Amino acid sequence: MSQPWISGNRFSLLENGEQFYPRVFEAIAGAQREVLLETFILYEDKVGKALHAALLEAARRGAQVDVTVDAFGSPDLSVEFVSSLTSAGVRMHVFDPAPRVFARVNYFRRMHRKLVVVDGKRAFVGGINYSADHLADYGPEAKQDYAVEAEGPIVAHIRSFMLSAIAEGRTGRRWFTWRRAHPSVEMLPPAGDADAQFVWRDNRDHKNDIERQYRLAIRLARKRVVIANAYFFPGYAFLRELRKAARRGVEVSLILQGNPDMPIVQTAAAMLYHHLLNGGVQIYEYCERPLHGKIAVVDDEWATVGSSNLDPLSLSLNLEANVMIRDRAFARVVGDSLQRLMRHSCNRVEASKLAESPTWRKLRSFFLFHVLRRYPYWAGRLPAHAPRLAPLLPTEVAATDTVDKQAFP
Template identity: 75%
Template sequence: MLENGEEFYPRIFETIAAARNEVLIETFILYEDKVGKRLHEVLMAAARRGVQIDLTVDAFGSPDLSDEFISSLTGAGVRLHVFDPAPRLFRRVNYFRRMHRKLVVIDGMRAFIGGINYSADHLADYGPEAKQDYAVEAEGPIVTEIHRFMHQAIRDGLPRSHWFQRRHAVPKIPTPPRAGNADALFVWRDNGQHTNDIERQYRVAIRLARKRIVIANAYFFPGYTFLRDMRKAARRGVEVCLILQGKPDMAIVQTAAAMLYHYLLRGGVKIFEYCDRPLHGKVAVVDDEWATVGSSNLDPLSLSLNLEANVLIRDRDFNRQLSDKLQHLMNHSCKRIETQDLTESTAWRQVRSFFLFHVLRRYPSWAGYLPAHAPRLASLPEAAIEPDGADRLDDKAIQ
């Protein structure tokens, strides 16, 4: 378990510095701040000693990388891929269907999965807006699954050609031996055959819960069936605790979640708002064994549009470790929301109830009718960066 950038970044940079053969990274956000520059430094050093590096970033989440930052990476041999590339003027227009995963695999032997991007706002010294978040470092057979998935994502996203097939063949590596007693499952959401895998695993765990459920999620606005499962669990005697943003990074996040408060509180769900700083985590524990950590929020974007990845862990020690961290948040950094704290009018509650029943109960099935597009990557060779510093991608690189 790795909490916040203080624990996550040193492990990532240390592991990349020790890499011998290969580094795979996917991230939604890569900023050219002190964290991004440190990542750049260790990737450059690894590439120069012959390590093969594939770095995939989202064009919407990482729109402002300079020519120098990019060209120095590609010049050193880093294969830089941009998800859904667009000209600078339009990079922040397409908000939907983003590559939101945060994954790392080193030498096919060690993987990192979670919600932490490469930006200084995941460090406490960033100030009051520093984010609270989590990631997992994993060894064992699950790493092979994530390694295969990341290579396949590159192959599926880039144009097919004979040269491409030879350059981006999925390498076959020996499966690492079991590294401990935990069972783990890698799950993802895409716009193809795995549109609801993460949500389904959450709902199965909630339905099987017997004692306790704690969900900490930054952006919470799931479908009606998810909310109904939470209420049913509470009504059969399960302690159901929900940790949400009390100091949101976007005001609409708290407004949307608050629309659900009456419905959940009446069903026996306990709601806590984390008030120390923005909550960015996407984690949960159920009973004494089940836990999940990943990139997927429980909102329309993550559950129906974005590309996401979580790891499910069945292990008492890990469950206890994450449970203790979440309990500490509830005890020391959260405000518990009670029914008397909700002051909106009865008329507004009736409007909201109508919305919840007649609209939200149909979500996320209606999201499938929205336009979808296949993942598209642009590989950026050194020649794709214009020498005049205009920060534009060569047409050939994005076709």
Template identity: 70%
Template sequence: MKENWIRGNRFTLLENGEAFFPRVFEVIAKAQREVLIETFILFEDKVGRELHATLLAAARRGVRVELTIDDWGSPDLSDGFISALIEAGVIFHVFQPAPKLFRRFHVFRRMHRKLVVVDGVRAFVGGINYSADHLADFGPEAKQDYAVEVEGPIVAHIHSFALAAVAGETPKRRWFHRRPKWPPLASLAPAGDARALFVWRDNQEHKNDIERQYRLAFRLARERIIVANAYFFPGYRFLRELRKAARRGVKVTLILQGNPDMAIVKTAASMLYHHLLGSGVEIYEYCKRPLHGKVALVDDTWATVGSSNLDPLSLSLNLEANVMIHDRAFNAQLSASLEKLMQHSCTRIDINDLTDSEAWRPIRTFFLFHLLRRYPSWAGFLPAHTPRLASLRAPASPDHAGDLNQSAMQ
């Protein structure tokens, strides 16, 4: 499928909560007409409370605010927290709501995107949730992560996508061949030199779009590939492109979790180490704190930032969104950040350090090969349904000010 790369954009890298949260809150505080937010996790901690206050202020001055959370990722918001938003006029959406007793078992096909669009002219895309564990003062478990601030014509495409999502619709690529209703695409003047593509993953027409963009970039790589990803256990075709690139002389580097937030993450990724190292891929484990980033770069022009991990959940089940960026300046900025991680906070893995036995390795390789080759199709057998978006908003009639209107959209 031919992709329409959009020219005239500017991307600003935001590393960790220290850069991301103040900038997002500042932009929302200046919003004049509309704020759309999607997030997997919203906690009622100091970050969540600051977002709460910022959204309340925006809604009270007449800005249309729509906030979407994932029910599994944000399970513990209090009634008071939610009610205050709704009473101020915020439209509050819950993706795939489930009874509290069963919520923690309801893990498939989550809304894992992290998007913000303000007034249809500025957007934020990345992997950072609204929780205090994205700040360094959280301690050793604070996450290392990335997002981008987006300006330029590509924002109109992200805006169209976000509007479709809160309307309960399935966005389609053909949306982007038409002007969104508001703001007009022509009103978004060029803001920079970057070409960009907004790409998402869903369980209808765009099941492998993000992975396909990764594989295409790897196939075209000539000098280097750097992938920094928190949860790494991709499919066979993804790994094949990485190994082929390394074998033709491209310097391929992976930055993975060495201090994982979940032990299974490192266990799963390490099963691939011998397979990758034997092909010339370099592997670094980030050990300073948990890595939560989902970024990559190829050569000196291509980069991606978004919400998609490189594991079965993100590649086969969850709803995700990334931006693909062609821009030397942004590539250099992201490259400097990743090089700093490798130099100061990572341990390089050597093939001679691997301790798996020679007898076990062929058996493991056999099963891994067939698992990785088949799991995307196997994932389709997991619970398939049309997800619900439950929406809470203040009633239109002042005679029923104590009630909440709720609707479920397919």
């Protein structure tokens, strides 16, 4: 089910927490009517506390503030952190609040989106969570990541989606969701020349929308494709589109993790290297620090930024959101940023330098052609449930903390 392309928008690329946090905190602190925020991770570190202060400032001025966090990604918020927000009128929602006894087992089908809409006029979409590891002063483990700030009519569509997610998660009634959310798609005045499409992935009606838009853009590419993605392990159809584009003369470049936050990520992606390199795809490993970005550009015409990785979790399980942008000026900004990354912070992977035994080659071939071809099917067989939101109250945080302290003394 395709989402409409909306014209008249303006986008600004925000790289890492140094650019993202000041803009989003300023927007939230200055909100007059409404703040909608969704995030996978909210930690109670210096970034989380700065967000906390901005949310309080908005709420105390009378803005309605809704914050949605994922139970697995944001498990350790204190009673004081939550109670000060709820006392000021902030409505805190937690996605899939499964009990945590002995281990956090509620891993699959997470709410992985990172979205903000302020006063229905400014939106932020990307992959940056609210944690200090998105800032360079965190050290060698600081993440490289991206987001966009959006203005224009697309913001109303993002706002409508977020209101719908809250309503559906709390009521479970789709008709109620439609009646509440869709009247909020008001016509905002044009802010620029960019066409945009807000695309999300869920486990019901939009299971493969983000992947489908990626594959369509690659299929239409004529000059170049550059994809920077932290967790790269897509299905066979996606890999086939990359190889087909390279064979018809498109310069296809992948920027993947060379200094991963989880070693298994690099191991999994490396299983695909020979297959892609032999098909003409160029691979660069970003080695300066962990790559967390989910960003791509095609032909200086099309770009995407969002929360979706290109792996089974994001493409088949998690709730994700990306914005697709058709604008030459913005695509050039993205392209220039990724070119700098490849020139100054990456090592190019050469097929001649990859050692591969005959046994490993057979194993890799089996995995590619028998497992990856079927992964959308087996991923879909993992436990599924309807999105569920619950209010996050200080008393519930205290009870959860008690359980954790008993399980992990």
